Amino acid sequence: MDRSVLSDGQWARIASLLPGKAGDPGRSGADNRRFLEAVLWIVRTGSPWRDLHHEFGNWNSVFKRFRRWALKGVFEAIFTCLSGDPDFEYALIDGTIIRVHQQGTGANVWPAPSARVYAI
Numbered sequence: 001m002d003r004s005v006l007s008d009g010q011w012a013r014i015a016s017l018l019p020g021k022a023g024d025p026g027r028s029g030a031d032n033r034r035f036l037e038a039v040l041w042i043v044r045t046g047s048p049w050r051d052l053h054h055e056f057g058n059w060n061s062v063f064k065r066f067r068r069w070a071l072k073g074v075f076e077a078i079f080t081c082l083s084g085d086p087d088f089e090y091a092l093i094d095g096t097i098i099r100v101h102q103q104g105t106g107a108n109v110w111p112a113p114s115a116r117v118y119a120i
Helices: 008-017 032-045 059-072 074-082 086-091
Strands: none
Touching (some): 008 032, 008 074, 032 059, 059 074
16 A cells, blocks of 8 residues: 655655754654655545554654654745645645634624613
8 A cells, every 4th residue: 555645856855854863863763754654644634643544653653743843843844845846735725725614713793692682
């Protein structure tokens, strides 16, 4: 079952941006490419973390690593590097493709139901 999203050329461009390489302080990442493929699979499918396929590893370990990288800004560096690549259009999200339900926009209802006065 082939789940790879990254081409070898794309991987060569971003491999040096990722933490956990040999020579970096701390523990080395077990397999940065497999981890990044797992994150891209989650983005592409919209699945919850618990549904991550076992080929990518333990879902909780992948999520914790994702969270650490997100806090460090690693994904911003990756997407900046790959933003001109047409194969990554699905990973770039903006407000033109995301819609909010009308009740989720935060608009006030005036007058509020508790402030209405009813004539008897």
